[in-house]
Amino acid sequence: MRLIEKAWFLDHPIKWLLLPLSPVFWALSALRRLLYKLGLLAQPKLSVPVVVVGNIGVGGNGKTPVVVFLVEQLKARGFKVGVISRGYGGDKLTEPLLIDDNTSAQQGGDEPVLIYQRTKVPVVVSPDRVANVERLIELGCNLVISDDGLQHYRLKRDVELVVIDGKRRFGNGWLLPAGPLREGLWRLNTVDRVIVNGGLADVNEMAMHLEAQQLVNIRSQQRVSVAEFISAHSHNVNALAGIGSPQRFFDTLTTLGFTLQNAVGFVDHHQFNECDITQFDSSVPLLMTEKDAVKCSDFTGDNGWYLTVDAHFSDRDNTNLLNLITTRCKNYGI
Structure with a gap:
């Protein structure tokens, strides 16, 4: 385990050295959210519904299996699903990259390549998530799932799902860099569903x-x-x-x-x-x-x-989750 992770999850004292930087991170992220809320930063309109599967913390929480699950379930219901990702771990891209059978993990990132290999739906990768969605629209997709991107407020979204690690949860509960959180715990009250990967789910959380x-x-x-x-x-x-x-x-x-x-x-x-x-x-x-x-x-x-x-998921949560998404899709005549 890296030293920074020991500070986040094992109460290593180095967290106190990092704590003065957390208010700076909070101020910058809060300002950015405010600018989008006031409309001073534009959120382009998109013609298809977007489901964001993200988290409020750093590190793997089980988002990719949730994305694969949603793709397979929604495909079975007749949706033309596509997936977008930033492609973390892959090459730095300036244009959207459509993953295919010849795309390596080094080019497209490990998670996008995995998702494509498992689902065979269109997967588009680049830091510009809006451009990624537009590329999927050109390919005929009528529903887009974003692998991560909860804090990418330029991307319009219709459903927000947060996945958390049921064992590690939120570590020390502090914001970056002193803690693992990109946004405060308040953010959980604004999303549509909180999915807990393993461990015990609290009230209003969905166990997976x-x-x-x-x-x-x-x-x-x-x-x-x-x-x-x-x-x-x-x-x-x-x-x-x-x-x-x-x-x-x-x-x-x-x-x-x-x-x-x-x-x-x-x-x-x-x-x-x-x-x-x-x-x-x-x-x-x-x-x-x-x-x-x-x-x-x-x-x-x-x-x-x-x-x-x-x-x-339980049958009840499975139905609840899919009904949420399909209901929001009706706003687009789908």
């Missing part, structure tokens, strides 16, 4: 859990269940994770019945290289997240596997 589905061999694309994998290979494995909370992935593997011989965590969006892989014994299965696999495919051997996970 990630359900492990299959293990997929990175080279051959062979798919097996966890039970089949353990029977055919071994419960003794190595693991790596370059996500917001690597320990969450390692805990999941342990819960599934694996024994981790060597587990190495990296920072979120880590750009893997061959040395990161060769530190592991190639005779032992190496398990990773699907997000990491899109960056490791070029130098992972036959022992490399990734675990697929899907977001799951």
Whole structure:
């Protein structure tokens, strides 16, 4: 864990050195919000509904599985869904990039490439989220989901969903850089739904859990269940994770019945290289997240596997969430 994360989540005293900078961050972000609220900064009008799946804190909270879930559910209801993203971790882009089968994670970012590979809907990446939406409109999409972008107030949105880590929640509750928050906890009162990934959901929060589905061999694309994998290979494995909370992935593997011989965590969006892989014994299965696999495919051997996970809600919350979105879509005649 990086020193800054220890300050945010483990009460490291360095947070006191960073605290004087938090009011500066608050003032700048508050001014920006005010300028959009007063109309002094323009929010371009868009002809399709936009659903933002974001958070108020830094780090991975489980947004991508929620995006994939929404895409699959809304596609099944007849919507022509597209996804936009800033493409964090990819190349710096000046024009919207349409992800395709040949786009690498280095070009488009790990999460956009994962979303495209899982859903096969149009995914457009660049820092200009409004231009991204306009590109999707040109491609015939009538509903756009934004992977992150809650604080990108230039982007008009019809539904705001916030995903939080049910275990880490908000750390020390302070704003950046002394804490992990981009906006104060007050922001939760203004969004449409708060989704809690794991842990216990509070009143007015929507509980979600990630359900492990299959293990997929990175080279051959062979798919097996966890039970089949353990029977055919071994419960003794190595693991790596370059996500917001690597320990969450390692805990999941342990819960599934694996024994981790060597587990190495990296920072979120880590750009893997061959040395990161060769530190592991190639005779032992190496398990990773699907997000990491899109960056490791070029130098992972036959022992490399990734675990697929899907977001799951209760039937009631599932219906509630989808009804919210489809009702807002009616404003556009959809």
